[in-house]
Amino acid sequence: MIRFYLKCFLLLGVLFFVVIFGMQHANQGMKKMKGYDDPSLYGAFTVEEYGKGGVEASILGQKVTSHDIEEKKKTLEEMKAYNFLSHLGKKLSGTISGGIKKMLDMIEA
Incomplete structure (x- = not known):
C-alpha cells in the first residue's frame, strides 16, 4: 500500500513539473514566433534574488512575496466568514468518529 502511495505521489510530482516545463516551452515558442521580446509575455515560473537574501517569485507573471x-x-x-462546507465537514467527521467509537465499544464488550 505504501509503495502505491509513493508511486502516486512521484507520478503527481513528475506531472506537475512537466506541466510547468510545457508552459515555459510554450512561452518561449510564442516569443520566437513573435520575433522580438515582448514584456507582456512572462515566464511560467521565475525566481529573482534582491538585496540581502531577499527572494521574489513570480508565477504566470504575478509576483508572489511572503508579505502578500x-x-x-x-x-x-x-473576516471570520462562515464556511458552510467546513461546518458540514466537521459535523460529518464528528458523526462518523462517534459511530465508529460506538461500534468498537460494542465489539470490545
Missing part, C-alpha cells in the same frame, strides 16, 4: 501571503492570511482571519 501574510496580508491575505490576516484579511481572512479578520
Whole structure:
C-alpha cells in the first residue's frame, strides 16, 4: 500500500513539473514566433534574488512575496466568514468518529 502511495505521489510530482516545463516551452515558442521580446509575455515560473537574501517569485507573471501571503492570511482571519462546507465537514467527521467509537465499544464488550 505504501509503495502505491509513493508511486502516486512521484507520478503527481513528475506531472506537475512537466506541466510547468510545457508552459515555459510554450512561452518561449510564442516569443520566437513573435520575433522580438515582448514584456507582456512572462515566464511560467521565475525566481529573482534582491538585496540581502531577499527572494521574489513570480508565477504566470504575478509576483508572489511572503508579505502578500501574510496580508491575505490576516484579511481572512479578520473576516471570520462562515464556511458552510467546513461546518458540514466537521459535523460529518464528528458523526462518523462517534459511530465508529460506538461500534468498537460494542465489539470490545
